[in-house]
Amino acid sequence: MKRKKITVAVTGLNNIDNPGPGIPVIRGILESKFFDARIIGLAYENLEPGIYMHDLVSKSYHIPYPTAGSDILLQRIEYINEKEKIDILIPNFDAELFTFMKASEELKKMGIKTFLPTLTQFEERQKTHLPMFGKKYNINVPHSRPIFSEKEIYELNRDFTYPLLVKGKYYDAEIVYTPEQAKLFYHKISGKWGLPIVIQEFIEGTEVNVVALGDGKGRTIGAVPMRKQYITDKGKAWSGITLDDTNLLRITRKIIKNTKWRGGMELEMIKTEENKYYLIEINPRLPAWIYLAVGAGQNLPEALVKLALEMDVEPFKKYKTGKLFIRYSYELLCDITEFEKLAHYAEL
Amino acid sequence: MVINKKIAISETGFIFNPTTGDSFSMNPIATEILEMLKKDMREEEIKNALLEKYDVNKSILQKSYDEFIDALRKLNIIE
Numbered sequence: 001m002k003r004k005k006i007t008v009a010v011t012g013l014n015n016i017d018n019p020g021p022g023i024p025v026i027r028g029i030l031e032s033k034f035f036d037a038r039i040i041g042l043a044y045e046n047l048e049p050g051i052y053m054h055d056l057v058s059k060s061y062h063i064p065y066p067t068a069g070s071d072i073l074l075q076r077i078e079y080i081n082e083k084e085k086i087d088i089l090i091p092n093f094d095a096e097l098f099t100f101m102k103a104s105e106e107l108k109k110m111g112i113k114t115f116l117p118t119l120t121q122f123e124e125r126q127k128t129h130l131p132m133f134g135k136k137y138n139i140n141v142p143h144s145r146p147i148f149s150e151k152e153i154y155e156l157n158r159d160f161t162y163p164l165l166v167k168g169k170y171y172d173a174e175i176v177y178t179p180e181q182a183k184l185f186y187h188k189i190s191g192k193w194g195l196p197i198v199i200q201e202f203i204e205g206t207e208v209n210v211v212a213l214g215d216g217k218g219r220t221i222g223a224v225p226m227r228k229q230y231i232t233d234k235g236k237a238w239s240g241i242t243l244d245d246t247n248l249l250r251i252t253r254k255i256i257k258n259t260k261w262r263g264g265m266e267l268e269m270i271k272t273e274e275n276k277y278y279l280i281e282i283n284p285r286l287p288a289w290i291y292l293a294v295g296a297g298q299n300l301p302e303a304l305v306k307l308a309l310e311m312d313v314e315p316f317k318k319y320k321t322g323k324l325f326i327r328y329s330y331e332l333l334c335d336i337t338e339f340e341k342l343a344h345y346a347e348l
Numbered sequence: 349m350v351i352n353k354k355i356a357i358s359e360t361g362f363i364f365n366p367t368t369g370d371s372f373s374m375n376p377i378a379t380e381i382l383e384m385l386k387k388d389m390r391e392e393e394i395k396n397a398l399l400e401k402y403d404v405n406k407s408i409l410q411k412s413y414d415e416f417i418d419a420l421r422k423l424n425i426i427e
Contacts, residue, residue, distance in 0.1 A: 226369075227368070243366060243369050244354060245367055
């Protein structure tokens with residue numbers, strides 16, 4: 001079969017100890033038997049390793065941070081598109097998704113397709129809205145609430161017991177055992193990601209995650225559950241294994257059906273000793289461990305590209321359980337001239 | 349007492365529970381007991397087979413057997 005030539009722009013090339021999903025998404029797309037993809041890397045920093053992985057990324061460009069606003073971002077994408085003729089753009093950072101979702105119509109006018117959640121879907125699954133999400137879709141969620149000032153920490157014992165979780169609005173979470181610890185992480189996390197900080201009830205159990213893809217009409221195109229086998233000091237999976245957990249898949253399908261979820265997602269859940277499941281977070285994109293799903297038989301990045309191109313996609317029916325991933329570190333060597341070119345011209 | 353249908357047990361005594369992701373390595377005697385359980389052998393039959401094969405006191409065998417079965421149950425390997 002002759003593979004269809006496409007150009008895909010991808011962010012999240014920070015394949016570091018706390019990796020972005022860009023490189024594993026790219027690996028999935030490049031393994032497609034259907035597409036012959038050329039990958040364009042979109043990077044925020046000069047040292048994002050993916051920029052220098054020339055076997056995976058054909059060319060990379062600097063793009064402005066989302067805080068610069070969507071107009072500046074669109075100007076830059078327009079310039080890149082003139083040179084590269086991008087077919088599909090896959091943003092992979094939580095913090096940039098809102099900007100890309102808002103810009104999706106403008107991108108469409110440039111001929112660039114995306115397959116992202118709607119603004120409503122994105123907003124209602126925010127950590128700060130999780131209790132309402134649980135109520136609306138009849139899903140167990142831990143008790144939580146956003147706080148906006150340090151003073152509120154000392155009032156938490158009215159409706160929380162320690163230990164509890166202090167979470168950033170985009171990233172980072174810490175278990176704390178005292179108000180003093182809560183105060184410490186309130187400042188540490190809000191200093192990095194801003195306010196509010198989310199206070200969440202600590203549910204004891206095993207964390208289990210699911211990567212899934214919704215077609216925007218209520219159908220689950222694919223879903224693979226995973227348990228972290230080993231975690232880094234940042235709480236990120238260093239190793240994980242696919243699970244055969246029908247309850248977890250049932251909950252995933254229910255969420256996708258009821259929200260009509262569009263795009264990739266990662267569900268983070270806690271399974272208690274009593275086999276009760278609590279949804280603790282929904283990440284509105286494919287996660288950094290997505291390549292495990294590809295290896296287990298569900299190439300969800302490829303399916304996402306098909307959906308973005310408005311092609312018919314049949315839902316995956318199975319995956320391999322007991323498939324394991326182990327991350328590793330690897331020194332990528334490059335010449336200073338490459339770094340110079342990127343720093344000087346903002347492209348490589 | 350039935351072995352959880354989803355549990356995978358290799359010849360080397362490696363157990364994998366695909367629902368939880370847990371895995372365990374068993375020693376040769378534990379593997380032997382599990383093999384007998386897989387064949388639907390009853391407790392008395394298993395213990396008699398072990399008494400015949402190994403130089404072990406009956407009461408020590410009973411205690412060890414009960415502890416092992418208890419552990420298998422706690423780990424959801426048997427139901």
